Amino acid sequence: MPRVKEFDPEEALDRALDMFWRRGYEGASLRDLLEHMEISRQSLYDTFGDKRSLFLKVLARYEALAVEGMLDTLTRTGWSRPIERPLTALVAIRGFFELFLAEVVLDRERGSCLMANTAIEVGPADPEIQAVVRAYFGRVEEALHAALERAHEAGELRPGSEPRALARHLVNTLYGLGIMSRAGAGRAALRQMIDVGLSVLAS
Template sequence: MPRVKEFDPEEALDRALDLFWRRGYEGASLRDLIEHMEISRQSLYDTFGDKRSLFLKVLARYEELAVGGMLDTLTRTGWSRPIERPLTALVAIRGFFELFLAEVVLDRERGSCLMANTAIEVGPADPEIQGVVKAYFLRVEEALHAALARAGEAGELRAGQEPRALARHLVNTLYGLGIMSRAGASRAALRQMLDVGLSVLA
């Protein structure tokens, strides 16, 4: 008896993600959202709840997509994927950062990372959202840590280098680039930031 849904909730969520990314939480009004998502206001509330609930769903979706892609790139090492060329862990990490830089430069408006934007915009004002952001950064750190640990076992790291400390440094470098891009730093400047930041791995 029920009529089938006429829109794809996941696609609508992705559209909301895009808008929140560009404009921030406060900056994306409900009217903007329903226009961008191509959904009626009622459908939005029926499907995703209020604005904050929608935002939390968006953050979860972003984490899923971003961490997924990240792990994809970072674990492209060894012989596990017979077709692709085998990469050392360090090369995979460098490749990951190159990808990130390319994306950041390409889409200046969104500026790096929704989570970084959210960390600053809502900040300590909303403990639950801050918790989500913090957990995300820890997952990113963990992904980098795993890659660095593999690099360490393969003897690719200099003596005395702590994978944990290196991973944290890389997280810092990564999201620093986000700010600098959003602040309008030149591509050359971002390049140098990245190169020096990664030089500790050499």
């Protein structure tokens, strides 16, 4: 029997993530996926299942990577500079938005979060995928809420501010950036949206 070509499933999954992120679920044909993942159709079915099963695994992979990076940014307490100074919760939130803008929104081939894209493209028609996206947004909200609670305890927030409501506002602002970017908003406009979105936090 001919020897089956070996491949790294994690690397292949990352390649599928890249394809789905750039083209969307419907836009990524099975042929394109196989070519980009550098695997055979049988290897796909044996390792990942059908296209929808692969997409669910991609969403789980994306969530693991995105949440890990997000938590690292939002919970960081200091940074390496010639003069060390503490990184307050509000500065961490600002840094998170700046990172999201630079690495996701301004990426010409992607332009938005994979989960936000999926919420619009697939979510309404697929309850299981919609639940995955909803849970992801919930985790983002919880991470922002935790940072806002720290800001509240430190006296950084405006008097009378409600961290939970602010966390939901920030989630809306964050993922609105990708939508506006895809609609043609430029860098200056997107940065202005961040400034206004974050302006409600501190007095």
